[in-house]
Amino acid sequence: MKMSEKLKAKSCLVIDCSKPLKRGDRYCSMHRARLTRTGRLDKKSAPEVLAARSTFTENGCIEYNGFRNALGYGRLRFAGEKHLAHRLAFAALVAPIPEGLFVCHYCDNPACINPSHLFLGTHQDNIDDMKNKGRGIKGTMVHTSKLTPEQVLLIRVDPRHYPLIAREYGVTGTSVRSIKERRSWQWL
Numbered sequence: 479m480k481m482s483e484k485l486k487a488k489s490c491l492v493i494d495c496s497k498p499l500k501r502g503d504r505y506c507s508m509h510r511a512r513l514t515r516t517g518r519l520d521k522k523s524a525p526e527v528l529a530a531r532s533t534f535t536e537n538g539c540i541e542y543n544g545f546r547n548a549l550g551y552g553r554l555r556f557a558g559e560k561h562l563a564h565r566l567a568f569a570a571l572v573a574p575i576p577e578g579l580f581v582c583h584y585c586d587n588p589a590c591i592n593p594s595h596l597f598l599g600t601h602q603d604n605i606d607d608m609k610n611k612g613r614g615i616k617g618t619m620v621h622t623s624k625l626t627p628e629q630v631l632l633i634r635v636d637p638r639h640y641p642l643i644a645r646e647y648g649v650t651g652t653s654v655r656s657i658k659e660r661r662s663w664q665w666l
């Protein structure tokens with residue numbers, strides 16, 4: 479872009495923003511307000527928002543310290559929508575949550591958003607989970623959270639066919655695929 483063109487620019491300088499400039503500014507009023515308020519032009523990601531409001535506990539949980547509902551689950555607004563904190567954490571850090579499935583806690587701590595303490599379950603799993611506090615979860619589900627980080631790394635480099643790997647680790651072929659394609663456990 480030539481200098482003369484840049485000077486003539488009529489829209490906000492933020493990439494992909496085509497809002498008109500605020501008078502005498504290089505940004506639109508929305509971006510100028512965000513910059514003034516937060517010191518940055520991009521929105522915070524879900525993990526950033528969650529991390530800023532959470533603390534580690536001794537037993538390895540990451541507890542959400544913002545608003546909690548009557549059942550003890552963290553609740554927040556993100557990107558204009560209401561979310562349960564542990565579901566938002568799971569969706570952002572592990573895998574999208576298939577419709578109708580619940581995000582359950584291994585650690586029995588509803589405020590916990592530690593991705594490795596969360597797993598996908600059916601409605602029945604969720605009920606069992608609440609009933610059998612402290613007892614192991616019965617493995618009816620597709621969750622890959624029952625793997626340890628070490629196992630996930632081994633799966634990534636395992637050259638064998640997916641079904642073989644899946645059988646060995648007691649997960650589904652779909653789980654193996656999403657681990658290998660980095661759609662789950664992305665932080666490893």
Ligand SMILES: [Zn+2]
Pocket residue numbers: 490491492495496497505506507508509
């Ligand atoms: Zn803008």
Ligand SMILES: [Zn+2]
Pocket residue numbers: 538539540585586587590591592595
């Ligand atoms: Zn936990």
